[in-house]
Amino acid sequence: MKLVPPPAARVGDALSAVATPSLLIDLDAFDANLAAMAAFVARNGVALRPHAKAHKSSAIARRQIEAGAAGVCCQKLSEAYPFAAAGVESIHISNEFVGADKVAMAVELAAHVRLSVCADAIPQVEALGAAALRAGVKIDVLAEVDAGQRRCGVTSEDALLSLADAIAAQPALRFAGIQAYHGGAQHIADWQARKTEAGRAADRAAHFVRTLEARGIQSAIVTGGGTGTVEFDVASGVYTEVQPGSYVFMDGDYGSLAYDGELQWRHSLFVLSTIMSAARPGMAVCDVGLKGLAVDSGLPRSVHWLDAADEPVLTYSAANDEHGMLNAKGAPHDDTSALLGKRILLPPGHCDPTVNLYDEYVCYRGEQVVDIWSIDARGLSR
């Protein structure tokens, strides 16, 4: 007999029967987010290459591509494998990588998909070019420029031109343009301040594009942007392609930003949890903590009852490894023992690392499980 835990849910189950903790997608909200972004970029003539690091699921990538996306971004080479295996034809590695193990993965992927990668250093380009030549594959390379993030990317015109020359010198590589991503700008809460910072990033990107043009080098692709700034990135006229990821889900952090423009997102991602202890007055303990909820961008900012209408308002106040502490202070609710076994929905503070803790999405509409999607790139961080 094979001794493995039973599945958390099956298609057709009532939502109230799903085992906890589980990662849920509200498909009505998800579909609305998917459609809103697809329509927005189509209306504005910019390509959409959603970031798969947010969802890590080829089932979601397929839906994004069916809705018009040009392919996906991955942040890591190993992460790209399940998307390539699932038939995604165009994958951009929006990140630098160094080392023989990484180059070998890039060359293998390039034999199966149209692969583009980022570079910000000449040794990286030379190692990749040599391996691609040996393997007989072609790889598109984008020069990453620092658009204000102060993380990866070249910071000067000279460094950019030297990098472009190094790419051009490799017969198995093609210079494909630039990546200009400013992660910090994504999370500025004030809409106007976010717009201003996104504008600065676009200006920097445009400056680097002109630097290359002055040397006769065209940037076929200018890629960047994210969920927090996509409306400004698209309007800038600088980017040919945008890379939002979190828009399909939203999370506590992105949900706390102001969206004064035409784009509005719905929370579609929730962790379903059960109250498994309520032995102390005024509090309860649920069955999900650090191993089922990333807390780097804060604890869940709200707690929703799955099937109760008149229960107290709870605050998720602390995450232990496997426990979530819930405060239910207030006169009528000091005795919380009746909450034992009740279920709650928690919007994660940060979707990307929360998703990376689960093997599947339990997808529901209304009160019913309608699909199970594998998080097939879960844990693929190389």
Add this chain to the structure above:
Amino acid sequence: MKLVPPPAARVGDALSAVATPSLLIDLDAFDANLAAMAAFVARNGVALRPHAKAHKSSAIARRQIEAGAAGVCCQKLSEAYPFAAAGVESIHISNEFVGADKVAMAVELAAHVRLSVCADAIPQVEALGAAALRAGVKIDVLAEVDAGQRRCGVTSEDALLSLADAIAAQPALRFAGIQAYHGGAQHIADWQARKTEAGRAADRAAHFVRTLEARGIQSAIVTGGGTGTVEFDVASGVYTEVQPGSYVFMDGDYGSLAYDGELQWRHSLFVLSTIMSAARPGMAVCDVGLKGLAVDSGLPRSVHWLDAADEPVLTYSAANDEHGMLNAKGAPHDDTSALLGKRILLPPGHCDPTVNLYDEYVCYRGEQVVDIWSIDARGLSR
């Protein structure tokens, strides 16, 4: 052709050839920790039931049991499955659980192993007892008491006695004793203050044991304790069994505590990472962030070079999803470009949730990979 990422390492590889990020165990340090705890509890006549939530690996559980452990603790029922499947004969679920999905797992596990569980509420006991009776299995139940953690566990003598009566009333359940765990005490940095708080927890446990004795109920098992307090727990004479988990690895948080007693632990757990971008003066970027390092108990407190002797001292200053920011400020090291491709070892701030991000341990001695252990309970959080 099956398109999957290549393995991170193979037995016999040089450590310098292991793909990154990977989770490493320094087996010399690990073995020393394993032996020190085994000898300590044996010398003091207390049973050791290590907590498998820390390592989530049946390969490690087997080594702990070979060294004398009485079995393992798991925090979740689904987590127990790979240990049961690997032949661990005695498993304690050191946590409450509620719901039909959970009860079904408990009953299934009890058909394969000697299972004990924790309870702090009568409805939980009644549901479990009914299901165990139907299934024809016996389950040991420990009443969890609050030893100062203010999380789970009954808080009064009356509640404890009612709970013990409810357990005794179920023909398929056996009252086996009490669990008294004080997680907060584990992490008090000062040795004397930690000793004092551990003593308070032991006093509370002893009080509840006497409460039961006064009613003629014997506690065959009194279980609790952890890596930070185990020396005090063992010396208290109250616990029949201790539950430390992190001692095999240590981590940044436990490593920052004072250990003035006879027990000293070595860091055996590291994340191996590569510097994949160094385009800005005074800093570098490595290939592991939130998806490979839990940061709830702080960033890595030190950065060790794998194969370099005269490189600058780095500080891990921020974790993005897939990037780690490294500061290398200092006159001779403003140009960090020569660091590109070099490898570093990072002791995680918190071992448990870091382990839960990986599928395997790459085990090494000296400079060579000598074993690969599956983290077979990774992600099993139900």
